Amino acid sequence: MDLDVAVVGIGRVGLPLALAFADRGLRTLGVDKDADRVATVADGRMPFFEPGAEEVLDRVREQGTLELTSDVTQAARARHIVLTLGTPSFSHIEIDVSQIRSVLDDLLPHLRDGQCVVLRSTIAPGTTEFVAGYLEMHRGFTVGKDLFVAHVPERIAASRFFDEISTLPCIVGGFGSGSGDAAAELFTALGAPIVQTTPIEAELAKIWTNILRYTLFALPNRLMMECEQYGANVFEVIDLINRDYPRGGMKLPGMTAGTCLRKDFTFSEERSPAPGMLLAVSRVNESVPLFLVDGLKRRLAGETLRAKKVAVLGLAFKSDTDDERDSLSFKLMRLLERELALVAAHDPLSPSSSLTLEEAVGGADAVVLATNHSGWQDRAVLERIAALAAPGAVIADPWDCFDQRAVFGVARELADATATPAAAPTVA
Template sequence: MSTAQKSPPPYLIVRGSLPPPPPETSVAVVGLGRVGLPLALAFAAKGLRVIGVERDARTRAAIAEQRMPFHEPGCDELLRTRPLEVVADVSELSDGSLPEYVVITVGTPLQAHIEVDLTQLAAVTRSLGKVLRKGQTIVLRSTVAARTTEYVGRVLTRETGLMPGEDFHLAFCPERIVEGKALVELETLPQVVGADDEASRARASALFSVFPVDQLHTSLVGGELIKLFNNVTRYVSFALANQFALIADQFGESVHPLIAMANHDYPRDPIARPGFAAGACLRKDFGMVSENHSTTDMLVAAWRVNEYMPNFVARKLAEHAGGLHQKTIAVLGYTFKRDTDDPRDALTPKLLRYLEREVPREVRIVEPNLGGEIPLEHGGTARNWELTAALRGADAVVLAMNHSRFADVRRFVVGPDAIVAPGAWVADLWNVCNTGELFFCARPQVVGGP
């Protein structure tokens, strides 16, 4: 990027509603996943002329049938009432038909190394280079490591000879929604608008003015870092709660009531709850920060604590239960967080691998948010058990997730209606059974009773 064009970052909070872009403003959203599809539907609902770009044929087929390829509240209705035109590749938007705005929302996973995988972004940028024209605005919305938007600009310059900030506009406007609340949060969360020149900032700002939210104007790198700071804070706060669970366990205490009491009417910095923390955002976003330096820092420590939790749960459960060899284990929850149907980068598969090392008789997985079978990480599927069928006669239970559809679990695990095996041990990471215990015996066998 030419440094001559770079204006100092404004760090400006623009409050309230800005004038929206003219109706019929055209925008392409590239990558119709959990972020891109809700955004495309929300833009269309605001009257913009939207075209989707999605390389996955199954996703395109679902959208053509006006059917959401995944669960996101409110999106089914938007898609049913307003069909979305979708093409497979940006380069199909040629002959001057490329919309005024292109918003890139492709996946940015982490490599097996501590390194962001830019394969999807590189492919989109190369395709975009075939059709980019002067005056267009490119907005990167995927979560990326610092300086990645500059990289997008450099690729576009290499492919076209056009300069960001002079011939076309370039901005970074991160997505900050959580799955399950996409449409609500697009209308309520302040929108970060990162750009290194005034014209790009103004163009990106105008597009996102369709949403009645404050805008946070900053530089490209500023926008990239704000997004990472938000996610890394969550990741570290979950790691801290997990560390507290390990410390409490060392002292023979249960962490759930301790955290509840520490938080009770205490006005500062509530402690999160322990649990598996990974998923398509949190774990990889830590990697995006960490790839830029060599030293061990507190983010690496947070990563280690969160990654250790499945091992801890499997090992402690085995210890309490007197071993898990030839036992039946029910594992409740497979997706990466409460009430989502997204299994990407969840920690339950890692837990299952540790449980399998104990060589149990059977492991029964229950995931009510997945309609059919359980998709396994390296291909194939496993049976998705109905809750009571999985719990009946189970010798051990892991509550790996606190889905709202597990509200009844307590009834089947403790109390007179319990259907687990007598003496069954439970690992309740989320205190779903409300016993206050991380590990407890569900139906203690009374020795020498009447």
């Protein structure tokens, strides 16, 4: 085995991880079936934005510690094989493990005693046991003794990788007696504390980390809808809940989605002994775009969006990333188009956004802050929007990006108002 580690699937999770291993001097192989992605990285370019990654890529290319290939079987040259493949959910509320199975099938004839297969992808409870069983059944290994299998979930959020990789506790769920230590030996190189547990506990800890966040964000989103129903201001209510209350902690509303939160709950829901609760959480978060469309409609002249220009600011699923996968901005735009609105979108980080802020907002009847990019959390941006949009344009800012404490308001009035709470505009 001439390599320390192979990372199979150099996507948003796998590529930063491969860079981190290579940066610590481990002989690392990055593998992806997407030959264009492999060529881009081999050329010294990041295929997506991740803060700090470009510099690390430059460094490891100079050090010569990162090799790249689109041939999956090459991964068998490594002592540790880390799978960072996509694990989407079928619409049946069921994990799709086809990428993992496909790589296991490619590797099966090449695996040898002493190797360690690590599942870094987010997986449904029982998947590590399935993988261990698959390798035992098809190759006769005794997992935990002569081949090692562990789940070491990725818990770092996109755009935080290099901040957190050496500090966030690293959960290691090894299958059988020797797998935990074999996997821990690799991840120790990254410097974060290692916490060993069972595969099932590692799987549950990861998916429930995301279920917790998805649920915590559904509560203010649901409250935002209820406040609209009763003519109350959600930001005032949240302030009343949290202010100096030792047991508070209500989050703020927003367009809660993204590739992880939108599907990880299904990995629990697929075998849930109490089905439905997490589906309800999902339905609340999924309703936010419709809530915003209906709210704009009620506030526009004639209560219609027909032939009205609506600027959607933000295509990424969360702030300061170019990741648009499972972003609710696209659902919002589809719903607006079905109201016959003329949609113009802008996102400074997005590869699929071609309009400038000026082009998108110029003459708009309504503006939606769909993503809370940190560059937009500035009164000057609100003033720019108010100057560019049509007089009387309505703005929807569920994130409270502009600190105006109003989900809906008239852009000009919000921009003219002073920042003091006494003069804050009322909800339109």
